[in-house]
Amino acid sequence: MPIASASEFWSTVTRDRLAALRGAAFNARAIASKRRLLDAEVSAVELSLCALKAEINHLSPVSHLPPEIISRILLFHAANDHPDINGPDEQSSHDRRPCNDPGWVKATYVCRRWRQIALDCPGLWNHVILACGATLATTMTAHAKAAPLVVTLNLDWASDRRVMRDFVAAHMHRTKRLTVFSTRDRFYEDSLSVNAHLNRPAPLLESADLVWDCPDDIFDHHAPRLRYFTLRYCQSVPWTSPCLLQLVSLKVYGEVSTHHPVPSSSGPLRFAELTAVLQAMSALEVLVLHNTFPFDFPDEAGPTPKLIIAPPLLRVFELSDRCKHVTRLLWHMHIPPTASVALHCYSRDAVEDNLIPSVLTALEQTGFFASLVGPQLTHVHYYVSWRMFDLRAWKPADYMDPDTTHNKEDATGGLTFSAEYSRPVELYADALLLAKAIHQCIPAVYLRHLCVDINSQSFVPQTWHDMLGDACELRSMRVAQGSAPASLLSALEPSVSGRLGDMLFPRLSSLEIVYSDSEAFDRQSFGKKLVTVLKSRKKRGAAIRELRISVFAEKKHVKQLRKLVPQFEVLDQSC
């Protein structure tokens, strides 16, 4: 028997059904009753409609994918939403204002099958963002089943901080990664309150990223899996905690100001104790110490026992502090030749300025300048208070007074130190420039990152080649206001020969150009030139993969750049 067409069938069914329901309704009660009947009909039809759509979905190629593949798609989708869902990531999304739902949840509304698969995938739900609300956090924790949790608490956006704090404390036993974030100085009390509740065992904790000061008995001295530990805005570090001994990465970003002095319960830290703790951390691969030494760190009299801190696996070492502390610690460090090192030194007064040479002496002692095959000194940032800093003949006596010296060219002929700075000057004097000026021992070939933030309008393309032609390993570069980016672009353009060896910075993959709108330069021709240079480099296998630019108004160029560069960002949209 031939099957009736869909329209014939459904029109017949509907007509018959409506005929059965038809009848006059004269009073309110009858009308309400009839309305209920019709609503029931609509619901039944909608259910049938869903069944039909589910049949359609069975035919879709996506439906033929096994659940484990759809789970992976959802996990990657969620990872796109939360960049650090799968592992420690330097670029966490702290600053993003959270919404009511994490964005990836939209993918679970696609169809019934996807939702069911999502619900059966605990790994999808274990990334708990507390700023989204306690209800959501509880729901997600329930869906995560027994999976260890990745907890992010952004105090800036959290509505009920006490509830959030209790949530963190209650789930410490099953937390794998914990991130607490707040804007500096805001929610100081809340941060301390959260930290005070972290004195519970954390048997699964692998990574903790916290703000402000922590108790000395953090994690009740029991965090056997803790490998990554970051402290921000802190004035004291729980150095005595055994939890620190197995760390692979320790990052301390100390707070210089003394707005919230928090004395350590165990009394002031002594230098010998600090070096002893660091010496015991034999698994360290990343050591970042920014302003770690408390403001009142004692200058101990007498010789310090010569303990050598020599983490054999160290690959990243950053030290930022006052000159005297940097010098002191460097004397106790033995840095493996494969480590990359960044030093930031500053002085608080003119007396301490005189200590700057001692940093270099200490560096020399570690072997930096002794041979060409040594640690890569990738950045040296000098902060010289109220004084200019001449790299040409680097001696403390040669400091220049900005009030009397307006322009001074250095030996490279291209750098001009502007006298417009009337506050502590930040010179992005990279290792190459410093070496040229001081020891002539660090070849440009070691240079990986370069920041040029010095007024140097006299740069011509050839200057770049003369100065940095050997920097074939340079990976990232930031050129800032006054650095004549147009001349840089011309220098970056591959030569006619097209040979990789002739190209400036052949391995450059990240470029940031920060340029003030007030500077007089032709945006259109600059944009056009930028596109041409990037195309040309891409064609020759030296593509720039990451580009950040502060000023760019030409839409057509933005479009072209988005196509050309996988990671393209306009830093200041308002421009």
Place this chain on the structure above:
Amino acid sequence: MPTIVSVDDSTVPGEGSSRLLLLVSSDNKHIVVEEDIMSRSRFISKQVEGFEATSQRHAILLPFSSFVLNKVIEYCSHYRGYYLLEDDPDAAPPGRSPVREWDQEFLDVDRNMLLRIIKAAHYLEIKSLVGSCARAIADMIRGKTTEEMREILGVENDFTPEEEHSPSSKCTG
């Protein structure tokens, strides 16, 4: 389970140093490929181990078209001899890592083809290719509304109005 048919040695040369495999696609195309290339596939490796146990060589019938099979072979050829963490059964699951540039270009195909490749990779147990395809699909739906996702994936909204609008469905299903 794949159907395995016996083949004589003249069909499959390569008993010596460069061993060859005969793969037969669902559209009955015979593709000869070096065993070394396909060693990234755990499925094929297990089949080959089976051959060695029985001292007999077979053609391997696969349930997808020659077009898809050739794409998979192209992938395996490109990464021949490379160590990929995702394919190491002893390695920990890889975290978030950027999509390899070559993979991005390789997977720049239409949705249906992408789905066929991922299914084939899943069947052949090539974890790295499954991962790359899954990432490509995730990137396709990135930043899209649910409706746009449905359109991209070619599925209909089969939720009942109650399921879709009830407060409990928010994040909970």
